[in-house]
Structures are given as C-alpha cells and as structure tokens.
Amino acid sequence: MKRLLITGLNGTVAPVVANLFKNKGWDIIAWDRSLADPENTTQSAAFFDQYSPDAVCHLAMGSESWAGWLAEKTKQKSIPYLFTSTAMVFANKPNGPFTIDRDRTANEQYGQYKIRCEDRIWQHNPDAMIARLGWQIGETAGGNNMLEHCHQQMQQNNAIEASTRWFPACSLIRVTAQIIYQLIERNEPGLYHIDSNTEEKLSFYELLQKLNQHHNAQWLINSSEAFEYDQRLLDNRIKVPSISASLEC
Ligand SMILES: NC(=O)c1ccc[n+]([C@@H]2O[C@H](COP(=O)([O-])OP(=O)(O)OC[C@H]3O[C@@H](n4cnc5c(N)ncnc54)[C@H](OP(=O)(O)O)[C@@H]3O)[C@@H](O)[C@H]2O)c1
Structure with a gap:
C-alpha cells in the first residue's frame, strides 16, 4: 500500500484530500506538529524517515522554510511533492485572467507569503508540483x-x-481533491492552476x-x-x- 504524508489535516481542504486518497487505497500519514515541530529539522527528519512516504501533499500553513525543507527531502527521496498555493499571489491590478507565466503581484501578506513558499520550493526541488487554488467551496x-x-x-x-x-477563481473542495490526486499519480513537475471557473x-x-x-x-x-x-x-x-x-x- 502506498503511503501519503499530508500536512494540514486539521484544516479545511486536507481532510477531503486525505479521504479521497484513502478511498483510492492509499495509507494516510498525518503530519503531527505536536510530535514533529516543522521548524525543528531533527524532529522533522526523524518523523519523515520513520514513515518513509511515497508522496507528500503539503497543505498546511506554516513557514516557507518548512515548505522548502519538505521540497529538499522529497527531492532526495525522488518522490512526488505537491504544495498548495493560491490565486492571491496575484493582486487585482493588473487584472486577470492569469496564466501560469504571469508575474506575481501580491501586495497583501498572505499572497506574499505564498510567493516566498513557491520560490523556496523551486529553489530546493525543481521536480515539485505547485497547485494554485481559488476560493474553496465545501x-x-x-x-x-x-x-x-x-x-x-x-x-x-x-x-x-x-x-x-x-x-472569482474557485472550485469545490472535492473537485480540488480529485485534481490533486491526479497530479500526484501523474507526477509531472511544474506549476498548476486549479480553477473551475475558467x-x-x-x-x-x-x-x-x-x-x-x-x-x-x-x-x-x-x-x-x-x-x-x-x-x-x-x-x-x-x-x-x-x-x-x-x-x-
Ligand atoms: N480554503 C481556501 O479557500 C483556499 C484557497 C486558496 C488556497 N488555499 C490553500 O490550501 C491549503 C489548505 O487550505 P485550508 O483552507 O485547508 O487551510 P486551513 O483550514 O486554514 O488549515 C490550515 C492548516 O494548516 C496547519 N497550520 C495552521 N497554522 C500553522 C502554522 N503556523 N504552522 C504550521 N501549520 C499550521 C493546521 O493544520 P494541522 O494542525 O493539521 O497542522 C491548519 O489546520 C493552504 O495552503 C491554503 O493556503 C486554500
């Protein structure tokens, strides 16, 4: 049975993603921040190596150094790594719609934080997948x-x-989960936009x-x-x- 390491399982999107993978026969490992502080690389490495996952979906908030550390680790292990970013990497001026090669223009904190995460990931793992999401609908x-x-x-x-x-860029969470599943199975590196309103x-x-x-x-x-x-x-x-x-x- 393949093992998915997933972060952010106490959040909104990750439980739906985890459930879908489970239904497809994957074993789910939740990153437990009480056992492995993402800012502590010794604890993080011990946690990661204990479970030896076959793929990682990083859906939690948390620092860009954590996103980068996971990128490096998945690169070393040659396993798929998917990070969820956001449509908010773009400000509303200049206007969209936005292709994946458009310059990121966020001037608000959240979008700027996600830009830093994206950059950190590419720096450590050019084989990663970054999926930008619109507003999620439960x-x-x-x-x-x-x-x-x-x-x-x-x-x-x-x-x-x-x-x-x-x-708005948006999608039902269960549809986002299906696309994330397809991306992990396909494992073609790069930047993706998941939007049902295109x-x-x-x-x-x-x-x-x-x-x-x-x-x-x-x-x-x-x-x-x-x-x-x-x-x-x-x-x-x-x-x-x-x-x-x-x-x-
Ligand atoms: N919901 C949306 O509309 C939407 C839209 C665009 C993009 N996204 C992206 O999709 C992903 C999932 O979103 P979501 O709505 O499920 O988020 P959420 O409900 O806010 O959950 C985020 C999870 O991240 C973990 N977390 C929170 N603070 C943290 C910290 N300081 N350090 C480390 N981990 C922390 C927690 O999970 P644990 O306690 O399990 O660690 C938390 O439940 C995020 O990357 C988000 O940016 C969401």
Missing part, C-alpha cells in the same frame, strides 16, 4: 470555505453582497445564486458592482470540471 459551512463566508454574512447582515463584476466565467453574484439554489439556503443575495476583478486562473494542462458540472455530480 459541502457545508464551516472552516475556510465560501459557504462559511455566506453563512457569516447572513448572520451578521441578513444578506450577502455579491459583485456582478467579480469573476470557462464558465460566473460572476460572484451568479455563483452565489447557483449555490443558494443547490443548497436551498434561502440566502438574500444583493447584487453590486463595487468590486471589479477577473481573478480566473488559466491552465491548459489540466481539465477542471466547471462549477455547474461539479454541482451536478
């Missing part, structure tokens, strides 16, 4: 996902404001209308034009199902 509210944002907006304002001029080009307003109907959520969605941004992530090497197709299955 099956329910909770964690770090779009449905939780909607839930909170409804609780606070009894309505959700959604721009008809914002075209071709469908739903505005945030249209997207929330769809989710509202799908979940019978009874949200009050007010359209606005306040935020104008085409955030879509383009990538011609992977086929990501659209939001509409994803919701149907």
